[in-house]
């Protein structure tokens with residue numbers, strides 16, 4: 001992509017309304033634009049990152065055996081009356097009336113609707129286990145939307161729902177999602193610690209929040225230090241091996257880890273002082289197991305091998321891709337801007353032509369850009385007629401992992417400079433050596 005043709009509205013001023021780094025940087029880097037409180041347009045750069053986050057989540061959900069569907073954002077109130085949550089949900093639910101006077105709502109979550117999908121088709125134990133998920137916008141009329149996309153009113157959620165014959169099956173489904181989450185966050189480059197948590201309006205007993213430690217996090221959390229170095233299961237981990245899944249979950253729940261809502265002083269005091277972490281964290285995922293809470297009310301039942309019909313055991317599993325974009329910036333930035341992990345970087349590399357119109361600078365920049373196009377590398381080529389200083393600042397702000405700097409002095413001798421955004425290390429190479437290196441390494 002040529003920068004001159006790209007819609008990337010960089011802000012010079014730091015927006016006053018933004019209280020935390022990620023919100024400030026997302027606005028300044030032209031990733032999002034606020035439309036109303038807690039409601040955002042995703043601009044091209046932001047959207048690219050959001051899509052990459054979604055892709056990793058999707059790949060790991062599929063790997064764990066979940067099926068992707070897409071349910072609508074608008075739901076009928078009647079469905080929620082069946083579960084009893086229509087009145088219980090309160091003011092966080094955005095209620096809408098259509099032209100026929102039918103009561104609708106903008107979904108804050110999909111337990112009812114997915115149970116309706118399930119009960120329409122599945123009648124026998126032979127079709128279980130089943131896990132259905134989608135990645136869809138949600139609306140919650142939060143009292144205090146803040147920190148940009150971190151606590152939005154409209155936000156993206158990956159929500160998966162498991163259906164099993166009995167409690168044992170439901171635990172196994174829970175374990176698969178638990179392991180899938182460990183892998184997902186690892187691939188996103190962050191350490192998210194599973195912690196015992198309150199179940200709130202979703203309900204049920206068994207629940208874990210996945211928390212990234214960060215000073216700006218909204219949750220107060222308490223956990224054992226060992227969680228920082230536990231191994232994450234590799235990509236060939238066998239999701240069909242229930243025992244292996246159970247062992248991984250056992251290892252990841254062995255020590256104390258909980259949010260302040262379910263703080264247990266006795267267990268906390270059992271941890272040695274130098275092993276304690278009391279910190280703030282960002283909740284990026286939350287998983288629940290709630291048995292037959294919804295299936296009983298919505299009559300989602302299957303026949304068992306003994307011929308009897310019983311309600312299915314369910315769980316639901318959420319990740320916030322839009323919140324994650326903010327959380328990743330909280331984890332990866334310096335004073336100059338964002339430093340994207342490679343797995344979600346919006347472009348593979350940036351090319352800075354320091355002096356457009358200068359023969360050698362143009363020639364070498366174009367040569368590298370053409371090589372990227374040919375090799376399928378996604379490059380952002382800054383070909384604009386702007387000062388080199390402004391271009392450096394912009395490239396640092398938007399956080400592409402690798403920059404190629406083409407300046408008049410080195411270009412005269414056929415060389416370019418490669419800069420690593422994270423370390424700041426620079427290396428001067430001939431243009432051909434640079435192309436070889438970039439094509440091999442990024």
Ligand code: P5A
Nearest residue numbers: 109150151152155159284285286316317318320323
């Ligand atoms: C689990 C899936 C649920 O709603 N039902 C379906 C269950 N869980 S949850 O914890 O309430 O939300 C799941 C994840 O969504 C993200 N999230 C948000 N992101 C941005 N702004 C918000 N206001 C917001 N609320 C929830 C979080 O990542 C959360 O873990």
